[in-house]
């Protein structure tokens with residue numbers, strides 16, 4: 001099959017970054033095609049906490065948040081592996097929404113505004129020549145577009161295809177695995193996000209609709225290997241050593257069984273543009289998940305990119321200017337958050353450092369405000 005249309009923009013990857021960009025472009029009347037290798041709705045590994053900084057943006061692009069009766073979080077608890085805890089208010093706060101619901105909703109809204117959403121379609125190659133991109137899919141189809149955006153997340157086939165430089169470094173660095181469940185049957189405090197550290201990892205819990213609690217954690221892959229690659233055994237021997245986390249994991253029933261697991265996560269610096277493909281979301285820079293708000297950064301990047309894409313499509317700026325302006329804007333807005341996230345991530349999971357950090361922060365609440373401020377952005 002060959003699609004004869006030349007799209008204004010092709011987006012590879014239908015997570016929050018790609019979908020919010022597709023929705024904005026479709027609302028602006030542009031011809032946009034988005035490829036997602038999975039079929040909506042589907043579950044993903046994600047804490048499903050959306051910082052309030054995105055509230056106005058989401059409403060502006062047509063997400064009916066007000067009518068969705070979502071849990072709102074205003075309190076935060078963090079604990080060290082030994083169970084030393086800090087409780088604090090969340091000034092900006094956030095809402096809980098499952099990716100199962102959110103991603104499907106965004107895809108539906110984008111379709112209603114005229115975007116072409118190709119689900120179950122994996123892009124296998126993207127080539128730039130003669131001022132246009134040609135995308136090939138696993139179904140053997142090709143598509144052409146004036147612009148191509150990479151929103152394929154933390155790790156995808158196209159990273160190797162485009163020989164992205166971060167891959168070289170990441171083979172040498174630390175690798176992580178992440179796991180997610182929806183829990184039921186526990187008495188989880190409403191309006192609270194909890195983050196419990198364990199050796200070389202941390203686990204976040206927060207409410208999502210339907211009376212469920214999202215439980216997602218990230219762990220150094222060595223924890224898994226040390227326990228025969230068994231998630232259940234790693235949870236028993238490592239996570240449950242934290243006395244505040246143990247009761248939740250012991251008492252809860254897991255709604256999705258087996259858990260959703262992803263591996264080969266790294267936090268190396270990435271480029272915002274490779275082979276003229278404009279990257280956004282985790283493809284542009286993966287923030288340590290529980291030390292920041294990856295979804296916010298993905299949506300924020302789509303909001304940055306959208307007007308620049310319109311400027312290019314309408315001939316107001318050249319491709320070189322588009323690439324320069326996007327790189328500058330992205331760095332200005334998001335690279336500090338990624339760096340802060342990486343630093344916080346270094347501390348989390350180190351038993352004595354986390355305990356010492358929590359003791360200090362208990363005496364200096366303003367420092368906690370500063371750290372939480374670094375992991376949340378401003379409304380846009």
Ligand SMILES: Cc1cc2nc3c(=O)[nH]c(=O)nc-3n(C[C@H](O)[C@H](O)[C@H](O)COP(=O)(O)OP(=O)(O)OC[C@H]3O[C@@H](n4cnc5c(N)ncnc54)[C@H](O)[C@@H]3O)c2cc1C
Nearest residue numbers: 013015016017037047048049123153281282289293294295
């Ligand atoms: C344990 C954990 C907890 C987290 N908790 C939170 C949280 O509470 N709040 C928060 O804001 N962030 C959280 N994050 C981070 C957040 O999940 C990510 O930052 C966010 O999902 C990134 O969105 P994205 O659109 O860039 O990528 P993704 O959501 O990963 O979407 C990328 C999509 O691209 C598709 N794809 C990949 N390759 C191809 C291809 N070749 N062709 C077609 N499709 C392709 C994939 O199937 C996928 O659907 C967490 C992350 C982890 C690991």
